Amino acid sequence: MSTKMERPLNPVPDEICISIRRDTDIVLACQKGRALAAEFNLSGNDQVVVVIAISEVARNILLYAGRGEIILTPVQQNHKQGIMVVARDNGPGMADIELVLQDGYSTGGGLGLGLSGAKRLMDEFEIMSKVGRGTTIIMKKWGSKLNV
Ligand SMILES: Nc1ncnc2c1ncn2[C@@H]1O[C@H](COP(=O)(O)OP(=O)(O)OP(=O)(O)O)[C@@H](O)[C@H]1O
Ligand SMILES: [Mg+2]
Numbered sequence: 001m002s003t004k005m006e007r008p009l010n011p012v013p014d015e016i017c018i019s020i021r022r023d024t025d026i027v028l029a030c031q032k033g034r035a036l037a038a039e040f041n042l043s044g045n046d047q048v049v050v051v052i053a054i055s056e057v058a059r060n061i062l063l064y065a066g067r068g069e070i071i072l073t074p075v076q077q078n079h080k081q082g083i084m085v086v087a088r089d090n091g092p093g094m095a096d097i098e099l100v101l102q103d104g105y106s107t108g109g110g111l112g113l114g115l116s117g118a119k120r121l122m123d124e125f126e127i128m129s130k131v132g133r134g135t136t137i138i139m140k141k142w143g144s145k146l147n148v
Helices: 021-040 045-064 114-121
Strands: 016-020 068-077 080-089 124-130 133-145
Touching: 016 021, 016 045, 021 045, 021 080, 045 068, 045 080, 045 114, 045 133, 068 133, 080 114, 114 124, 114 133
Parallel strands: none
Antiparallel strands: 016 068, 068 080, 080 133, 124 133
């Protein structure tokens, strides 16, 4: 038996990673998100939901962290398939996650509806953040059950 650490060349074949550094990257992440959602049979409405959620977290990356990335992955669980969106940055982080999820809370002069809206629209939504270290947001939207 080999003692070397063996890793597959491409551990997650369907994963799409979009680096977020400027406005046009947000558009690209939204387009890729919509295409992946369509490919994995999410309804037209749900494709729009995925686009809105990506746009909000990607805009936050630019505004509050300066740069980061969006990772899009198809997911499957209990005969349903869907899309996972991960937004990741090494920016300032958040001191109080409950606070940033309140409607109307903004430190950037915005409406303070981006995160709370994305949470409402998506089926699963989780924020992990550490002050001075960065923020990771994981969101999922599930489509209809697969016929199996
Ligand atoms: N990636 C991030 N890193 C650090 N702080 C963040 C990040 N994303 C959001 N925040 C904080 O959470 C707050 C709420 O974010 P949210 O997107 O809900 O509202 P907003 O960006 O202020 O306004 P808008 O309604 O235009 O999105 C922000 O004002 C900011 O303080
Ligand atoms: Mg925002």
